[in-house]
Amino acid sequence: xxxxxxxxxxxxxxxxxxxxxxxxxxxxxxxxxxxxxxxxxxxxxxxxxxxxxxxxxxxxxxxxxxxxxxxxxxxxxxxxxxxxxxxxxxxxxxxxxxxxxxxxxxxxxxxxxxxxxxxxxxxxxxxxxxxxxxxxxxxxxxxxxxxxxxxxxxxxxxxxxxxxxxxxxxxxxxxxxxxxxxxxxxxxxxxxxxxxxxxxxxxxxxxxxxxxxxxxxxxxxxxxxxxxxxxxxxxxxxxxxxxxxxxxxxxxxxxxxxxxxxxxxxxxxxxxxxxxxxxxxxxxxxxxxxxxxxxxxxxxxxxxxxxxxxxxxxxxxxxxxxxxxxxxxxxxxxxxxxxxxxxxxxxxxxxxxxxxxxxxxxxxxxxxxxxxxxxxxxxxxxxxxxxxxxxxxxxxxxxxxxxxxxxxxxxxxxxxxxxxxx
Ligand code: PLP
Numbered sequence: 001x002x003x004x005x006x007x008x009x010x011x012x013x014x015x016x017x018x019x020x021x022x023x024x025x026x027x028x029x030x031x032x033x034x035x036x037x038x039x040x041x042x043x044x045x046x047x048x049x050x051x052x053x054x055x056x057x058x059x060x061x062x063x064x065x066x067x068x069x070x071x072x073x074x075x076x077x078x079x080x081x082x083x084x085x086x087x088x089x090x091x092x093x094x095x096x097x098x099x100x101x102x103x104x105x106x107x108x109x110x111x112x113x114x115x116x117x118x119x120x121x122x123x124x125x126x127x128x129x130x131x132x133x134x135x136x137x138x139x140x141x142x143x144x145x146x147x148x149x150x151x152x153x154x155x156x157x158x159x160x161x162x163x164x165x166x167x168x169x170x171x172x173x174x175x176x177x178x179x180x181x182x183x184x185x186x187x188x189x190x191x192x193x194x195x196x197x198x199x200x201x202x203x204x205x206x207x208x209x210x211x212x213x214x215x216x217x218x219x220x221x222x223x224x225x226x227x228x229x230x231x232x233x234x235x236x237x238x239x240x241x242x243x244x245x246x247x248x249x250x251x252x253x254x255x256x257x258x259x260x261x262x263x264x265x266x267x268x269x270x271x272x273x274x275x276x277x278x279x280x281x282x283x284x285x286x287x288x289x290x291x292x293x294x295x296x297x298x299x300x301x302x303x304x305x306x307x308x309x310x311x312x313x314x315x316x317x318x319x320x321x322x323x324x325x326x327x328x329x330x331x332x333x334x335x336x337x338x339x340x341x342x343x344x345x346x347x348x349x350x351x352x353x354x355x356x357x358x359x360x361x362x363x364x365x366x367x368x369x370x371x372x373x374x375x376x377x378x379x380x381x382x383x384x385x386x387x388x389x390x391x392x393x394x395x396x397x398x399x400x401x402x403x404x405x406x407x408x409x410x411x412x413x414x415x416x417x418x419x420x421x422x
Contacts, residue, residue: 046391047376069296
């Protein structure tokens with residue numbers, strides 16, 4: 001007999017550091033939008049690896065490409081050329097409309113790369129006095145976990161006991177163009193932002209903000225740096241979330257889905273006047289741009305070139321949004337949707353985000369809470385219409401059960417669904 005889920009959980013909690021608080025489910029297999037636990041129970045994966053699995057688990061095209069490359073060549077380091085990086089770089093340039101890319105592995109490394117490139121560009125091209133470059137960041141941001149990146153996080157849990165922090169990141173309110181304009185000074189080299197704040201709870205900027213930010217950055221001669229690690233590559237219903245306002249940033253930061261959920265692949269993309277500041281020895285990574293990563297990245301880019309995944313995100317997202325709006329007033333107090341990506345705020349008097357996720361888990365749906373009373377929904381873009389309906393039913397049922405429990409606790413004698421549903 002295999003190891004039970006209880007034993008796996010115990011092993012993990014005993015031997016792995018407690019830097020996460022997972023839901024009590026132990027997954028063993030995945031296919032498309034669905035995963036199976038060690039006891040053989042199936043779940044619809046509505047977290048999709050925080051959007052790394054946009055193309056689903058075990059996507060056949062990605063698996064085939066990776067398997068083929070695994071047999072041929074996996075790692076050369078950048079001490080030598082390999083036959084995948086050049087084509088990958090050219091194809092990613094075509095997708096982003098940029099002239100150059102710099103490949104890394106994780107999202108945080110790509111953000112670090114964008115920070116270093118922006119600062120270097122500030123000194124060498126813009127002429128900012130040495131050691132004074134600043135990058136404006138947004139409150140509520142999530143850009144990763146390195147010491148420099150958490151230096152400008154406004155999340156106490158992410159920063160506590162990790163100081164001293166890296167200076168040079170003035171913060172402004174997310175989506176407030178006047179605040180950005182007021183924060184720009186002679187030391188500013190860039191504005192770093194998420195076109196949709198994913199970890200923040202799928203927070204959408206006010207309409208016009210992206211276009212205004214583009215205009216401001218151009219006018220003030222500073223770099224517009226879009227962290228599209230979570231929002232990019234189809235999730236938002238467009239190739240990039242910046243496309244929502246037809247905006248092209250100076251630097252795209254990409255990760256997660258660039259590796260198709262089967263390998264860590266990240267990159268930044270920019271024009272040569274920006275990325276040209278990087279010279280041999282000034283930045284690098286043993287694994288960045290390796291042939292396996294580049295081969296997987298090439299397949300991801302090819303899949304995005306047709307527009308079919310972006311279209312699926314729009315179609316399924318519209319269905320999800322309609323269903324979620326129908327739950328407002330029944331325990332849902334806020335809904336934000338962009339593409340197949342939703343932030344759902346639940347009434348904290350009824351249940352916490354964690355409790356909602358536990359209720360969904362019981363009903364065969366995986367999702368994750370953020371900031372107490374919000375859950376994020378990001379099913380793989382290969383989900384079916386039936387999958388989305390199943391998610392909506394599981395949500396509605398969990399809320400009905402929570403209302404039932406609340407009214408029973410109050411001694412209310414009518415069933416919750418009788419007085420809450422007309
Ligand atoms: N940037 C954004 C917008 C993210 O959402 C994340 C991860 O959630 C990161 C960067 C960090 O990526 P990674 O966890 O691969 O370092």
